[in-house]
Amino acid sequence: MTTYDEETLKKFRLSGKILRETREEMRLFVREGMPIIKVCEKTESLIREKGGKPAFPCNVSINDVAAHYTSPPGDTRRIPEKAVVKVDLGVHIDGYVTDTAFTACFNPNHKRMTEVAELALKTAVANVHDGMAVGKIGGIIENAIKNRGFKPISNLTGHSVGRFLIHAGTSIPNVSQLSLTKVRTGEIYAIEPFVTLPDAEGRVEDGSEKTIFRFVKTKSLKSSYSKKLSKYIEANFKTLPFAERWLRGGVPKEKYGDAFRELLKSKSIMAYAVFIEASGKPVAQAEHTVLITDDGCEVLT
Template identity: 45%
Template sequence: MLEDVESYVRAGRIASSVRRIVKDIVREGGSILKICEDVENAIRSFGGEPAFPCNVGVNHVAAHYTSPINDENIIPLNSIVKVDFGVHINGCIADTAVTVNFNPELDFLVKAAEEALEKAIESIKPGVRYSDIGSIIEDTVRRYGCKPIRNLCGHSMNKYQIHAGVSIPNVHSINLGRFEPNGVYAIEPFTTVQNADGEVIDGPPGNIYRLIKLKYPKESSARTLFELVKSRCYTLPFTPRWFVNTFKNFDDVFKSLIKSKHILSYPVLIERSGMPIAQAEHTVVVSNGDVIITTR
């Protein structure tokens, strides 16, 4: 990983630059499709590539909503909006999220998530237990009178791999793992109101997919789309709207890749009791002598 630190840091700088313009992009009544496209295009304009489709989570939607082709959904009045996006440079990922809140009564959710993130990051160094970070996050969140989402976690990352096997809890837990030198981690507290269930469940089918079978499909048209997705995204998540204009019969070809199990879809994740959620997220690179917050 050491030889890739420069790429991780560069990806983080781009993500940080995009973070600064997100609040100008997200507007009440604004098109969610335009938000997704503006964020993804900003990433490219700064010299990176999206590590996954821009996620826009409105109110009780926690994760994995990105606009489908011709999405007509807009940001409702008085809503709370999570914008989660990633940048990669040669597969080295920066994952970050901000919450844009239009409901003053929910400001405490945003503050709780942001403070929990900061306190967690301050405590990270080689050898610190993942469970210690979960305890810090939950204790901070509950001091604000709200509740963490217990089944959403931070995660380790590798090249071209957003979820690399390690989960960083957002609640007290028995997790014997420890932060390791040369590790890359996304830390992401999610908060909700005290009377919420505090857990996410699968919602509607999403528009985020990932290649899971790297063997070529049999059909020639499917093979062409497979090659295009593999060359642009490899094993990173993607959305059909990135490729729809490359084929006249795109829908049929795409369905054939689903049928042959070359690609996996991610469902939208929603809070079980329909309550609003806030999120804050940064990426950290842990070395022997330092912890780099790449996305700040």
């Protein structure tokens, strides 16, 4: 795994500061009935106003949708009444990524589940240290959730982060696992418990919607507009995820649809499916990015 010099750590810390401020402002902003696109665009504009860049499109995942929903262009959906709303946001400074999430819960029946996600995160952060196996971190998270009467999502994980990389290779499970992989001083990880109800399946499946994308590689393309759009995506986002909302300046509006479809068909870009809890139960999430230290960790977000 990668460790970082002090100049690079300054960029991670600035990224985390911007993200922390944005998260806390968005906690106060999100409301029932609000257009989802308003949440996405407000989050992303705050990040830019504070001097950062979005590391990925703001995710607003509601109820049984656990992750990976962002508003497509012209989205008309609104946050429903009594919703469990997960807001996942990221910042990069010169490519150095931090990642955080919170749950806005408007359903009194699920307030405790939301609190347990935060408690599980707090417990993991309080216990992680240099040399700890990632499977043990997962066990700490799992116990914190199950001991309070809820269930972790077993196939969603935290992850190492890197330069222009949201998932940099190492996963931090949310359940106990046998693993030889250990976290080390100087490495940076996003820890993110996902919590659901005790009678849920406790795992996610791919949904049919795909609203987040990522550049994969330059391919041979037929259309000059596809080539132009591919170059625009690579230049602006590199290997970080993006939303179609961010692409309207890439090519003329009337050429955009065909160009984007060719990029998908050629696998120049990939699409992320939304993740849905397999039994349709609501999910809560909490997340911090941390820098591992000899005797613990520094919370960057």
